Every structure is written in structure tokens, then in C-alpha cells.
Amino acid sequence: MAACLGGIVGCGSRGPARLEQPRFDTAKVIAGIDANADGVIDASEQQAVPAIAAAAARLDGDGDSVLTVAELIHWLEQVRATKVAIAAFSAVVTQQGKPLPNVTVKLVPEPFMGTEIKAAEGVTDKTGNVVVSIPGSPYAGVNCGVYRSEFSGSGIDGKPLGERFNTRSTFGVLVGGPFPEQNVVTFALD
DSSP states (O other), X not given: OOOOOOEEOOSGGGOOEEOOOOOOOHHHHHHHHOTTOSSBOOHHHHHHSHHHHHHHHHXXXXXXXXXXXXXXXXXXXXXXXXXXXXXXXXXXXXXXXXXXXXXXXXXXXXXXXXXXXXXXXXXXXXXXXXXXXXXXXXXXXXXXXXXXXXXXXBOTTSSBOOGGGTTTOOEEEEEBTTBSTTSEEEEEOO
């Protein structure tokens, strides 16, 4: 459900303003993921970037169970080719199979994405659903990129969610191209 907001009505008689796709440096993205620069994104490198770990099977274009830099570059080229500036992003947050209300979901761009890709957030409703957007932006949605997902609020037991869900989160998501897969991401905080 990625929506391209290419022509947005601007001020004055100049006509529509163009919302540009944020830039990212492909070489920096690759260097941030393929830490040993061997051309293969091994298991430890995937775990260091939760979004890559979560999407590795889908990124593996040839299905050989080996994620390569070439396959990652293919995804980055897909993202760039869409020219999408802001993509819709919805999620459901659950714990023990039950929806978690009043949980803040924050998508934090991985540092290698650069400074143009902005963090985005939203708060779950009583059914655990959330629409995530860039704070202060007049447009709903998020930039395409590689994100670590952080959660704050209370768990199903009423106690605050622990570090493994926020400052030390091992959750991540890719936004752009064929991601998210079903237009809505489910975060099971178990």
C-alpha cells in the first residue's frame, strides 16, 4: 500500500509542489550491513540489522538461502525506482496473541540510512492497530528505508515493556519496494 505523493498542492500560483524521495547512499547502506565486506550478508550481520534478518528470505531473490550484497542492492534499486517519497505504514502490536493498546511504535532509521530518512511513530488503538507517520509532517506515512522498531508502553501484564522491545529492540522492518509484504506488519512482542 505504498502511496506516492508526487504531486502535492503547493502555495501560490506556482502549481503543485513536488515531494521528493529522500536520498540515501547505497554504498553506506551496504557497508552498514555487510560489515566484513565479503559480499555475503551472513547470519551475524543479519542479526545486527533486525530489518534485514526479518526480510532475509524475501530478499534472497534466487532462493539459495544465501543473502548477497547483489540481492540487497536489487532491493535498494527497486526502492529508488518507485520514486515513492512517503509510504503508508500500518501495524498491529500483540503480546501473547492479544492486542496491545496505547503502545508507542517508533521506526528508527538505521544510522547507515543517512539523515534524510526520518524516524516515524504512532500509538496503538484499543485493537493494537497503529498508523505510523513522521512527526510534524503534513503527510501520513514514512520514508522508504531500513528501520529498527522500538516499542514503549505496557505489556499484557500491565508492566512497562522491557529494553528488548525498545532501546535494545531486535525488531526491524523494511519499507519500500515489496515491503511490507501484506501492507500491515504484525509485531508479536512475545
